Amino acid sequence: MEASICPIDAQFSGQISTLLSPPPLPQVQEYFEALVAERQCSGLRVKPDSEHGKGVYSEVDFQEGDLVLKDQMLVGAQHSSNKIDCLVCSFCFRFIGSIELQIGRKLYLEVLGVSAVDECGSSNEMRCSSSSGKTRLPQDTIQSLMNGSLRLPCSENFPLPSVVPCVGGCEEAYYCSKTCAEADWDSFHSLLCTGHGSLSPNTEALLKFMKHANETNDIFILAAKVISFTILRYRKLKAANVEQQEKRYTSKPCNSCIFPLLLEAWKPVSMGFKRRWWDCIALPEDVDSCDEAEFRMQIKDLAFESLQLLKEAIYDEECAQLFSLDIYGHIIGMFELNNLDLVVASPVEDYFLYIDDLPPSQKKEAEKITKPFLDALGEDYSISCQGTAFFPLQSCMNHSCIPNAKAFKREEDRDGQATIVALRPILKEEEITISYIDEDLPYEERQELLADYGFRCKCPRCTEEGP
Numbered sequence: 001m002e003a004s005i006c007p008i009d010a011q012f013s014g015q016i017s018t019l020l021s022p023p024p025l026p027q028v029q030e031y032f033e034a035l036v037a038e039r040q041c042s043g044l045r046v047k048p049d050s051e052h053g054k055g056v057y058s059e060v061d062f063q064e065g066d067l068v069l070k071d072q073m074l075v076g077a078q079h080s081s082n083k084i085d086c087l088v089c090s091f092c093f094r095f096i097g098s099i100e101l102q103i104g105r106k107l108y109l110e111v112l113g114v115s116a117v118d119e120c121g122s123s124n125e126m127r128c129s130s131s132s133g134k135t136r137l138p139q140d141t142i143q144s145l146m147n148g149s150l151r152l153p154c155s156e157n158f159p160l161p162s163v164v165p166c167v168g169g170c171e172e173a174y175y176c177s178k179t180c181a182e183a184d185w186d187s188f189h190s191l192l193c194t195g196h197g198s199l200s201p202n203t204e205a206l207l208k209f210m211k212h213a214n215e216t217n218d219i220f221i222l223a224a225k226v227i228s229f230t231i232l233r234y235r236k237l238k239a240a241n242v243e244q245q246e247k248r249y250t251s252k253p254c255n256s257c258i259f260p261l262l263l264e265a266w267k268p269v270s271m272g273f274k275r276r277w278w279d280c281i282a283l284p285e286d287v288d289s290c291d292e293a294e295f296r297m298q299i300k301d302l303a304f305e306s307l308q309l310l311k312e313a314i315y316d317e318e319c320a321q322l323f324s325l326d327i328y329g330h331i332i333g334m335f336e337l338n339n340l341d342l343v344v345a346s347p348v349e350d351y352f353l354y355i356d357d358l359p360p361s362q363k364k365e366a367e368k369i370t371k372p373f374l375d376a377l378g379e380d381y382s383i384s385c386q387g388t389a390f391f392p393l394q395s396c397m398n399h400s401c402i403p404n405a406k407a408f409k410r411e412e413d414r415d416g417q418a419t420i421v422a423l424r425p426i427l428k429e430e431e432i433t434i435s436y437i438d439e440d441l442p443y444e445e446r447q448e449l450l451a452d453y454g455f456r457c458k459c460p461r462c463t464e465e466g467p
């Protein structure tokens with residue numbers, strides 16, 4: 001190896017800079033116009049603005065309570081720790097199975113989780129009180145909930161889509177429909193599936209990567225989804241391209257003729273990221289400011305560790321640029337700076353509320369069956385599906401401490417899409433703003449929280465309340 005920079009290395013790092021530089025303005029405009037059209041939210045326009053980069057403006061008048069936007073995520077994932085609490089479609093995040101399966105599965109997994117430290121519940125013991133204060137149900141009761149032989153009263157009023165397993169056979173991803181299973185496979189999962197049908201050349205390494213992410217930061221799983229998404233898009237673009245120009249490629253396509261395809265595949269992601277994770281992550285309270293440099297270095301090392309594992313699992317030579325630490329850091333930073341929560345309300349909560357609302361005689365009958373389950377579930381009987389996602393349009397909405405819109409799930413919003421509703425009448429041409437934080441906090445606290453997003457707020461309220 002020569003010590004001087006060889007031309008191939010120079011070309012490679014040049015391509016990484018190209019991937020990381022903001023796309024030209026006309027391309028950005030075109031991209032968001034297409035997104036708005038696709039989402040059927042024709043009342044919006046994304047405009048570049050000098051202060052924040054981009055902003056979302058209304059093209060029509062909205063009334064208070066109107067739906068302003070339903071935004072489909074580019075990529076999202078349920079938190080690893082939340083997977084015990086709810087079984088949702090891995091693509092659209094709708095609850096699946098049945099009320100019985102949701103309850104039975106949670107109780108079953110909780111017992112598995114505590115049995116190592118808590119010996120109190122031998123398999124058929126009747127309702128022994130565990131350390132958490134919850135009562136415990138016999139294993140066979142839990143099993144009969146899970147396998148459908150025990151039906152809870154009135155649960156037919158809360159039907160859920162039946163569970164479709166992953167075609168790759170991983171037994172980790174489940175879906176609400178074949179459509180979602182196929183869409184996930186095509187867009188993300190085929191490379192990240194740990195089953196026998198996976199396209200990953202090394203599922204052993206993939207398992208190691210997942211384990212590392214679950215033990216350190218599950219945002220790495222989202223970053224892996226972004227990389228997988230880009231590789232799979234690249235392969236589709238290349239296949240279409242090769243078909244078109246069959247004769248041009250006499251030998252293996254060269255780096256400079258395939259790079260534009262990678263750049264095109266990367267485009268949706270390039271609209272979202274801003275800064276590297278280790279540069280933009282907020283300093284935790286327990287880290288002294290004089291240790292900041294060391295803290296940021298540790299974060300960078302952690303990302304490096306994760307990337308090495310991912311590389312072993314899904315590396316693609318033609319997309320080698322995606323496996324650079326710089327790109328990985330920007331992808332993770334995209335989730336860090338945008339902080340878009342994925343939340344789907346649990347139908348289990350609705351179910352128990354429904355039972356509680358029944359006429360007294362019916363309620364008494366129903367509760368004979370349901371109460372032991374409610375007691376076994378304890379206080380957290382209705383945990384919602386929680387995760388992180390990147391919503392391309394919502395992430396363009398700027399913050400205000402007196403926002404005119406907010407993210408709000410209505411009764412009918414039962415999947416992972418983001419819904420934004422108007423908080424007050426919004427006039428045509430007005431900028432649509434949401435609050436990134438609890439806007440009821442006092443001025444200084446708001447500014448402190450907003451510093452995590454990398455800015456000081458100059459909204460009308462802050463201008464008035466500020467020094």
Ligand SMILES: [Zn+2]
Nearest residue numbers: 089092176180
């Ligand atoms: Zn689905």
Ligand SMILES: [Zn+2]
Nearest residue numbers: 166168170193
């Ligand atoms: Zn799978």
Ligand SMILES: [Zn+2]
Nearest residue numbers: 401457459462
């Ligand atoms: Zn403000």
